[in-house]
Amino acid sequence: MLNNALAADLHQEAAFHGASLELRDLTLAYGDIEVLRNVSLQIPAGSTTCIIGPSGSGKSTLLRGINRLHEPKAGDVLLSGRSVLKDKPDALRLRIGMVFQHFNLFPDHTALQNVALAPWKIKRLPKQQAMEIARLRLDEVGLTQRADHRPRDLSGGQQQRVAIARALAMDPEVMLFDEATSALDPELVKGVLNLMANLCQRGMTMVVVTHEMGFARKVADQVVFMDEGEIVETGTPEAIFENPQSARLRRFLSEVL
Ligand SMILES: Nc1ncnc2c1ncn2[C@@H]1O[C@H](COP(=O)(O)OP(=O)(O)OP(=O)(O)O)[C@@H](O)[C@H]1O
DSSP states (O other), X not given: OOOHHHHHHTSTTOOOOOXXXXXXXXXXXXXXXXXXXXXXXXXXXXOEEEEEOOTTSSHHHHHHHHTTSSOOSEEEEEETTEEGGGSOHHHHHHHEEEEOSXXXXXXXXXXXHHHHHHHHHTSOOOHHHHHHHHHHHHHHTTOGGGTTOOGGGSOHHHHHHHHHHHHHTTOOSEEEEXXXXXXXXXXXXXXXXXXXXXXXXXXXXXXXXXXXXXXXXXXXXXXXXXXXXXXXXXXXXXXXXXXXXXXXXXXXXXXXX
């Protein structure tokens, strides 16, 4: 059983304690080709940053650099003011949750088992406690009734919510979303975006690569426009969408809005 403090901490609208992130002159390359060059960005604790930009501009690569799925060629990433390059990548990924376009759930596991797996196997919590945490996280994403369903018996939106619950079950300090709604049927997108907005309101630090300009406009604290591996403009949603400074951003917006 969970102790009362833990249960209280996990209840429906509990606040998160997001950490700050800072990227310092981050450069990432695939082989000899640099696809991200000298990217610097401040992401305050508990804030939401939306990354927008054309296909191939380096948005996913930026996320992969933050949690070291791809090792930086140069530069640094600071989590709560401390370089993540000092930690083992596995330890870092306990602190930074990531949600992908494709949900990557284990097909032979139920929703509950999918969410409980990492707290049990990676955090090494007792199985019963991991299951309790998973139940609470599934409850938070509105899937209590689907806990015993396998992914094939869930809609795409429900599978993505399981993937979000799975990331939250590790108590991350930062959540990275890589086009989390791009693979969903249009009628399922809103539910997942609402859930993401709820995490934002509760103080999670979020970095969201998205093609959903409405979400970026409504939810982001800052919007980052990337093109050709660089940050071209950073600003409030109002500044980016209503008063774009660069021709590149104006051209991009004219194509997507
Ligand atoms: N594994 C890889 N090996 C070599 N090049 C890669 C690899 N992954 C991405 N790239 C290249 O890096 C650049 C940035 O890709 P990235 O996926 O980060 O862009 P993106 O902005 O997320 O694009 P999209 O919106 O289409 O997902 C692109 O030119 C891409 O072709």
